[in-house]
Amino acid sequence: MPELPEVETTRRGIEPHLKGRRMDAVEVRDSRLRWPVPDAVQQACGQRVRAVERRAKYLLIRLESGTLMLHLGMSGSLRVVPAGHEPGKHDHVDLHIDNGQLIRFNDPRRFGSLLWLESNDKDHPLLSNLGPEPLSADFSGDYLWQCSRHRRVAIKSFVMNGHIVVGVGNIYASEALFRAGIHPLRAAGRISKLRYQWLASSIRDVLEEAIRQGGTTLRDFASSDGQPGYFGQDLAVYGREGLPCIQCQSPLRQRRIGQRASYYCSKCQR
């Protein structure tokens, strides 16, 4: 489900409910997520929430001392519901807030995670080796070009590699490459600096547009208030195999690159 725009949409949805409030309880009904939910998450109880941040696709709930770090995996979502609301299937964790509401973590596939950080994220192995945020000033075409020297990997796999740049998932990688006119199988090291500048702009644009529209709803993504995302209407290539390219009308192609379905126009993308 969630790529960066969906995670950011979720962050914006929960932040007003959490910021400045006290965490009354962390109720773990099923700790079997990607990693077992540690008992240490109970440290959050009784503490006030200072901020709700995002790094890559991790949500970081900053408390007075320590941080709850949450990842939505492929199928995770958060909803804000009133306390006392009956939990349903796959509702694994509830964060009880002191305003009579709770943040409910649902994740059918359990690829998501909930961890506790004592301090200093910089040292945390899951965060310490990540590439720059695509919407930050550290990210640019020059940067991508620099990292790609002597790399033979397909550009699509390259931009989806979180050590290079975070937050570009399977949908938006296809979309950004289409916008930039770059074939997804082209070797990363064989793309000019100028084309990397187009690509960096495309990545930034597509993510910003998706955030503006509340993310993409393919199956069941909904923001924390239950509203779907509307970006799906604007996808130019993802999931459109066989349909005419919006630029040249030739049928869009689909093939697997790095075990992920990839969509492109073989005429517009070289």
Added chain:
DNA sequence: AAAGACACCTGTCCGC
């Protein structure tokens, strides 16, 4: 160091 395969898990969809 880089690249690719595989793993985790459940739900859904499609063809028979």
Added chain:
DNA sequence: TGCGGACAGGTGTCTT
């Protein structure tokens, strides 16, 4: 209607 298989928005880990 039921069943098997492929596939799904992520990413850490292992092997080459």
